[in-house]
Amino acid sequence: MRRVLTCLLSNDPGVLNRFTGTLTRRQVNINSISISPVGDNSASRVTAIVYLDNETTAKQLVAQLNKQIDVLEIHDITDQPHVERELALIRVNAAANKRAELFAMVQPFRADVVDVALDSLMLQITGSRDKVNALLRVVQPYGVTQVVRTGVAGFTRAEG
CATH class of the missing domain: 3.30.70.1150 (ACT-like. Chain A, domain 2)
Structure with a gap:
């Protein structure tokens, strides 16, 4: 099922690699990804479209990504008005x-x-x-x- 993830990441070298590496290790294919700096350039906003088997897997993925020190916030907005x-x-x-x-x-x-x-x-x-x-x-x-x-x-x- 298609999931829309929005993330705020520290804008430091290697952060996007660690973020996408977590998805790769879980064998999650990124269908679409968009990233840009926000505010004072200390952070970047990422929108990623991924396909997952079910909602439980989506919650586990969000929790795992949220544990990364460079992930300032992450939300699965799929079921919210967006x-x-x-x-x-x-x-x-x-x-x-x-x-x-x-x-x-x-x-x-x-x-x-x-x-x-x-x-x-x-x-x-x-x-x-x-x-x-x-x-x-x-x-x-x-x-x-x-x-x-x-x-x-x-x-x-x-x-x-």
Whole structure:
């Protein structure tokens, strides 16, 4: 089952390696990971998407990660109201005579054109993984030549 873990880690060399090493030792595959410094750069926020067998395994994993000295806090937010977003850059073949058609196809996704070349366009989309995947399916017939995705970033929703 898909689990969304958010962690606050000390921003020191080797911390991410120890964090991911714990997952590797437990044979947990990381489907997506996003990390960035927060505040005064003394800590980093990590959002990791992992697949686990059951909720008990998820609780055990969170407890084990929480024991690490560099883990300042960790939460499994899967069952809490939360927001997840991903950024993707997609290079699509786009001959001049097909561009208007392509613009019309991507407009409902609120994707932006961030680069134009003679024979291609680079699109940027931000949204849920489902939204990114849907856009990829729509532009696939035009010829997707490159895709880069950031991985999921997420927070719990504010109360009130």
